[in-house]
Amino acid sequence: MSVRNFEVKSYPEMWKSLDMNVERFEKMRCVLGDVFQTTYLTQENRPKAMDYFNWIVSEIHGGRIAEILELKKQGSPIVGTFCVFIPEEIVIAAGGVCIGLCGGSQGPVPDAEKVLPRNICPMIKASYGFKIAKVCPYFQVVDFVYGETTCDAKKKTWELLDREVPTYVMEIPQMKRQRDLNLWLQEVEDFKSKMEEVTKKEITFEDMSKSIKVLNEKRKALQRLNNLRRNNPSPISGKDVLLIEQIAFFDDPIRFTSKVNELCNELEGRIKNGISAATASTPRVMVSGTPMAMPNWKIHNIIESAGGIVVNEESCIGTRYFKDIIAEDSNSIDEMLLYLTKRYMKIDCSCFTPNDERVDQVLSEYENSHAQGILHYSLQFCHTYNIEAVKIKEVCEKKSIPFLSIESDYSPEDIGQLQTRIEAFLEQIKG
Amino acid sequence: MIVGIDIGSRTIKAVAFKNGQMLDYQIAESSIDPHRQALEMIKKYHPAKIVATGYGRHLAKKHFAQDLITEIKAHALGARFFFPNCCTVLDVGGQDSKVISLGERGNVINFQMNDKCAAGTGRFLEIMSTSLGFALSEFGEAALESRQDIKINSMCTVFAESEVISLKNQGAHAKDIAKAVHISIVEKIISLLHRISYNNEIVFSGGVAKNSCIKELLQQFLGIKIYVPPVPDITGALGAAIFISQGIGHQDKMTDDNVIN
Secondary structure, eight states: OOOOSOOOOOOHHHHHHTTOOHHHHHHHHHHHHHHHHHHHTTOSSOOTTHHHHHHHHHTTTTHHHHHHHHHHHTTOOEEEESSTTSOHHHHHHTTOEEEEOOOOOSTTHHHHHTTSOSSSOHHHHHHHHHHHTTOOHHHHHOSEEEEEOSSHHHHHHHHHHTTTSOEEEEOOOSSOSHHHHHHHHHHHHHHHHHHHHHHTSOOOHHHHHHHHHHHHHHHHHHHHHHHHHTSSSOSSOHHHHHHHHHHTTTSOHHHHHHHHHHHHHHHHHHHHHTOOSSOTTSOEEEEEESOOOTTOOHHHHHHHHTTOEEEEEESTTTHHHHSOOOOSOOSSHHHHHHHHHHHHHTOOOTTSSSOHHHHHHHHHHHHHTTOSEEEEEEETTOHHHHHHHHHHHHHHHHTTOOEEEEEEOSSGGGHHHHHHHHHHHHHHHHO | OEEEEEEOSSEEEEEEEETTEEEEEEEEEOOSSHHHHHHHHHGGGOOSEEEEESTTHHHHHHHTOSEEOOHHHHHHHHHHHHSTTOOEEEEEOSSOEEEEEEOTTSOEEEEEEEOSSSTTSHHHHHHHHHHHTOOHHHHHHHHHTOOSOOOOOOOSHHHHHHHHHHHHHTTOOHHHHHHHHHHHHHHHHHHHHTTSOOOSEEEEESGGGGOHHHHHHHHHHHTSEEEOOSSGGGHHHHHHHHHHHTTOOOOOOOOOTTOOO
């Protein structure tokens, strides 16, 4: 154990200045610290380079917020997003900070349910709840949020969220024809104009080239990490990789990239020296489906506590975020935006129809990660992923790939049932 | 002597097993303190090894069992003990129901569970039998005597119970309502079966398999043969005992520590 008496650091003065519900948030940060301690810091034989990511968690609501506030003071726009479709490259090119605001905990769900219907996805409820209950410092520091239209519950919630914080919406097409690409390119151009309007400064070719490079490097580092963790035996736990994939959405991108690469160097050494997070006979599970936003570690924790290891996340907080990079050989800003749009159009979110490329992607990640089974994870009421699971199940049956479909939310009430299913799934893999 | 113990939601089942034979079994309603109760039940066997399954398996492992397996695997092993070629197992217990698809070697290749609510489980039957004034043990027979079809529309135990109350108050016969209750469970089970591939012979285990009406309706609706082990309640406990007696027990870590609550 590298860290003892872990705590998420308290910054009551700063929180007060951000108009937060400090009393309630104080309790929440204690709970987060305890859960992190028991979920993460009890793992044996973790890579040394995880210390940085532990530190980020300890400063998640303090040090990192102070950094963002400092940038804000210097004139950087702070943009909140909820989806991997919003082009971070444009925010960075405008000198801004891009923060993924997806909520991953049960805490603020009851707040949201006072307003929103209960039967919508927990991620939307948690995100909205964090804002109205004033218990998320990231939500308090953003200048505006940029939502998107990947599902009905989201796009209608943005209308309500706009009353709390300025909320702009980018239309994401639901098909992938030429006219959809054209529409989306226009949306990307509008987003660029919006950022320019906020900063009162034009985004130049150089700004864009630089930001594309920064984010390509970040995505490449995550690809490198994912390739290394796929080694059998895995040099790092699935939980740790998930944590890094979550931190990718709010950390400083350049520092993050260098820390992920540092970790990768260590993992290469571990592989060479035969140091691993689990034995080679440990059942290897690939998780596929909806994103697991911080601190949603529920499924990974059950799998790894039951003697399995997660070797891949086919998810927005996972490969969907980093599998594609943007070509860096464009000659004009227009061409850049087109390349960018094309890169984003490769995201195989289940909001598209048809979306058969996702089935192929799942299979290819299954092969490449040397997984032995696929656990499809759908957040409750996420209709598109839930329905698409049918196709993934069919192809798994055809190929005799052990498959388990789980639908769950953030509450702990189904832990017992999930444990039974997941343990039985691991038994099934072991044969 | 090897003991398999199945600590379920409603009952605790123990099986004593030696040299490939089941020597004894016990079934008891579970108390507030299931692991002590379980230990009390099995101490007379002086077991060399204990394998736990069911909802209380982790608790049992923490206190006295050497190994644990899930109910899925336990029912698969137990069903194969009586029906060595079976490839589909249906288990309907007190709190959940599950269907398991087995490969030729008896290995689990697919499973589906309904455990989010009481619909389609023993608990549903129990509540409905009480509401209609039948003992649980005679509920199935009574339903088989029904001559008139009525339908219960609600799958939810709470709503179905109010539906039963309104049917009673409309003057419907208790046996006809009983049949409707059974049909509603069977429909739920069939939708679960459709989620896996099943063949023409299904082994039906768990306490609910003792209900003759459920078995009869399943055969009728699916047009297939349903086999029920001699004492269907103990299939899981038996499977747990078989697991270790076959030497397939494992020492892998399967702990319930570190689970976020």
